[in-house]
Amino acid sequence: MTEACEQAADGLRARLEEARRRITEAARRAGRDAREVTLIAVSKTHPAASVREALAAGARDFGENRVQEADAKIGELGGEARAARWHLVGHLQSNKARRAAQLFDCIHSMDDAGLVARLERICAEEGRARLDALVQVDLAGEETKEGVPESELAGVVEAFAVCERVRLVGLMTLPPFFEDAERVRPYFRRLRELRDEWGARGAFGAGRGELSMGMTNDFEVAVEEGATFVRVGTAIFGEREARR
Ligand SMILES: *Cc1c(COP(=O)(O)O)cnc(C)c1O
Numbered sequence: 001m002t003e004a005c006e007q008a009a010d011g012l013r014a015r016l017e018e019a020r021r022r023i024t025e026a027a028r029r030a031g032r033d034a035r036e037v038t039l040i041a042v043s044k045t046h047p048a049a050s051v052r053e054a055l056a057a058g059a060r061d062f063g064e065n066r067v068q069e070a071d072a073k074i075g076e077l078g079g080e081a082r083a084a085r086w087h088l089v090g091h092l093q094s095n096k097a098r099r100a101a102q103l104f105d106c107i108h109s110m111d112d113a114g115l116v117a118r119l120e121r122i123c124a125e126e127g128r129a130r131l132d133a134l135v136q137v138d139l140a141g142e143e144t145k146e147g148v149p150e151s152e153l154a155g156v157v158e159a160f161a162v163c164e165r166v167r168l169v170g171l172m173t174l175p176p177f178f179e180d181a182e183r184v185r186p187y188f189r190r191l192r193e194l195r196d197e198w199g200a201r202g203a204f205g206a207g208r209g210e211l212s213m214g215m216t217n218d219f220e221v222a223v224e225e226g227a228t229f230v231r232v233g234t235a236i237f238g239e240r241e242a243r244r
Pocket of ligand 1: 215
């Protein structure tokens with residue numbers, strides 16, 4: 001490694017440790033065990049080299065929001081990628097479903113009953129015994145947002161009932177951005193209520209159900225409200241360049 005690379009790797013390691021420390025503190029405030037919280041390092045727009053540094057620093061869960069980008073990155077990492085669990089946190093187009101089922105361990109963005117059935121069929125064809133999935137709930141009701149409005153959640157959740165391979169493990173949300181993270185708290189609370197309601201009905205099998213919520217700006221509030229997956233990009237990898 002060159003000196004510049006080593007410095008970058010040290011920076012990443014320190015940021016990762018800091019994120020973990022903040023999760024532990026937030027969990028303590030809420031009387032939770034921090035081991036219930038999985039930190040997903042969202043590596044979108046960052047190169048394979050950054051994923052490699054994060055792996056060396058002990059990160060094991062990575063989030064990507066585009067199938068194509070993940071495909072290239074995982075390809076570049078080769079065998080090293082197998083040490084990681086890959087989470088798709090962005091919208092999944094049905095024409096990318098097969099590649100997604102080949103690449104990812106967990107899909108956080110299920111938002112359509114037809115897509116659930118399609119993924120189940122693909123898993124059978126690919127001989128894949130298990131693929132974890134979360135339904136993305138749109139709690140803000142914004143037209144442009146992805147995810148299932150609460151009023152349509154039952155239809156998507158129930159689509160998993162006939163699946164043997166695609167397992168519903170929890171709910172995910174991507175609330176509107178507020179500078180003041182406290183304003184996001186009601187969205188996290190609502191997602192937890194929905195998770196509890198569906199969990200009580202057995203929607204997540206034997207488990208209580210995962211809660212995928214919280215990003216760089218608000219992950220501590222999310223942990224206080226029960227998050228079991230936090231999806232953190234910027235606080236670990238630094239700022240992303242603006243999208244083309
Ligand atoms: C980019 C992204 C994140 C991470 O965002 P940061 O603010 O950089 O932590 C989390 N979740 C989803 C769905 C994303 O697209």
